[in-house]
Amino acid sequence: MCNESEEEMTQLLLSLKNVIDGRDRGSPLFHSHIWLDGAFDTKTKPESNTLSRNALQLLGIVKSVFDVSLGNEPPGTVSYRFETKKTRYGRRFTWTFYDLNEELEDVDLNVHLKDNRKVKKKKRWSQIMYLSYIIDFLCVKSAKRTGLDVDEILKDTFILTTDADVKFEFASVEALLDVFLRDETKQLGAVCARTHPLGSVANPLVSYQIFDYAIGHWLQKVANHTLGSVLCAPGCFSMYRTAILKNVLPEYGSDTSCGTEFLYKDMGEDRWLCTLMTRCLLRQEAVILTIFKK
Known part of the structure; x- marks a missing residue:
């Protein structure tokens, strides 16, 4: 996230809650x-740790959507644990949701606030x-445990x-995961779904966007x-698949040295990542699954 609107932040958090x-x-x-990105107000208060407007807005929406607080509540009164920690990149807020009936695994929501300084x-x-x-951290920690x-x-492990x-x-997430689980070779690197723009077709710009997205999926991705x-x-x-990402991460994280590299590394980072994965002779698939996009 960077400069998303309140509506966009709310939509993402509602999807995560689903x-x-x-x-x-x-x-x-x-x-x-x-x-x-830009979670700290470095313009008006360069030396302080004051959160930016976007960060405060995001935390406020988290509180509203998930009905949580920015503090620890008395045990037994809520179904989550809260933790905040100062990190090398800024600050992390974590809410761990647990099932009171102990039938489901715990799941956590982490909000990482990046300090551009x-x-x-x-x-x-x-x-x-x-x-x-x-x-390098969570999977290694899980292996030790x-x-x-x-x-x-x-x-x-999949991202x-x-x-x-x-x-x-939730069904959309399960559909992508199911493709990986059916791959016995474990050489499938990525799976993508069809994205469908929301909006009225009466608007010519929306109509063009719908057509453009449809061509991108039904013609290009299917081909x-x-x-x-x-x-x-x-x-x-x-x-x-994280095992595949580990192999390409060092090159994906390389700096840019010229304008051309900036274009394909920073402006088209998803294609750059997939290009590196394809060079490893790994497959990437598309599934017929509709995801709605504002």
Whole structure:
């Protein structure tokens, strides 16, 4: 996230809440992470740790949508635990939701507030941060706790990327995950879904956008899929296997040295990531699943 509107933030959080509420006993373990660029007010107060307007807005919407607070409540009165921690990149807020009947796995919502004075801003660097956080920290931590091999954990861990203006349901997440679970070779690198713009077709701009998105999926993505591999799994709603991402992360996190590199690394980061995955001779698939986009 960076400069999303209140409506977009609310839509994303409602989608995440649908995923949390839609789980059952057979559901896998979920973790939700939101990274916000420019979360600290460095313009009017350069030396302070005052949160920016966008950060305050996001935290306010989290409180409203999930009915949580920014503090610890007495045990037994709520179904979540709250934790806030100062980090090297800024600050992290974590709400861990647990089932009072102890039938479902705990699931947490993490809001990462990036301080542009400490880390690089923009979308690709946020992606590099959370990929490294999941691959090099969470999966390694899970391996130590369970005694399993970290490489096996990475093969069965998947990252769903989504834009803030995308509306999705729990069934959409399950559909992407199901494609991975049916891949016995575990060589499938990414799965993407069809994104459908919302809005009235009476508006010519909306009509053109609907046509453009339809061509992108039904012609380009389907043709790629038929020929062997989708060439670009859009970052707006795609799922990736972390074991594959680990192999390409060092090159994906390389700096830009000229204008051309800036265009394909920072302006087209999802295609750049998929290009690196394709170069590893890995497959990427498209599924006929409609995700709505504002």
